[in-house]
Amino acid sequence: MNVLGKLLLKGLVVVIPVVLTLAILWWMAAGAERMGGTVIKLILPEGWYLPGMGLVSGLALIALVGLLSHILIFQKLFNLGETVFNRLPLAKTIYTAIKDFIGYLNPDKDSELGKVVMVKLPGQSFQLMGFVTREQFDDLPFTPSADDPVAVYMPMSYQIGGYTLFLPRDTLTPLDMPFEQAMRLVLTGAVSKRHESGHENGTDDPQK
Numbered sequence: 001m002n003v004l005g006k007l008l009l010k011g012l013v014v015v016i017p018v019v020l021t022l023a024i025l026w027w028m029a030a031g032a033e034r035m036g037g038t039v040i041k042l043i044l045p046e047g048w049y050l051p052g053m054g055l056v057s058g059l060a061l062i063a064l065v066g067l068l069s070h071i072l073i074f075q076k077l078f079n080l081g082e083t084v085f086n087r088l089p090l091a092k093t094i095y096t097a098i099k100d101f102i103g104y105l106n107p108d109k110d111s112e113l114g115k116v117v118m119v120k121l122p123g124q125s126f127q128l129m130g131f132v133t134r135e136q137f138d139d140l141p142f143t144p145s146a147d148d149p150v151a152v153y154m155p156m157s158y159q160i161g162g163y164t165l166f167l168p169r170d171t172l173t174p175l176d177m178p179f180e181q182a183m184r185l186v187l188t189g190a191v192s193k194r195h196e197s198g199h200e201n202g203t204d205d206p207q208k
Helices: 002-043 051-068 073-084 087-103 178-189 198-201
Strands: 118-120 128-134 147-157 162-168 171-176
Touching: 002 051, 073 087, 118 147, 128 178, 147 178
Parallel strands: none
Antiparallel strands: 118 128, 118 171, 128 147, 147 162
């Protein structure tokens, strides 16, 4: 029974991440297919619609929005829509939080923001891994009291949440680590054993 239990646990470790990933991707694809397909069926003659057109149209629309976001006149239109959201109390809070988080992952964002750092809190011997989110505070209604302040986000493991600390710059040690790798390391409590960068070729010894 002990052997069977261990085999079942090992199987779950392999199966659960795959199943959850596929389920989320399927949910997103099904939603795009359902919404896009409804619109396409209204446009095309009856019988012309083929399964998958809604998904393809959804992906094409997202790519089109990304392309139009580089054009000045459409930037103004997007800003106008953003202004409308910012005037609605509840919508403003939700929209701003989501926009800031997604924008944090934007590949065009300044590479200095989002860099990975190790934080050593004053008077403590331990270190925490965090992500620099802000170094300028001119647009905020307050000024952090720390010397040469830097805003650092420290996510919690295995949950959506964390703390934003305003720390002196001299308490931070930059790490040469990709954002995605560091975020995965923190969110999994550092239990991830996935090989990164140079280790992907099967060479586990850092001296090799």
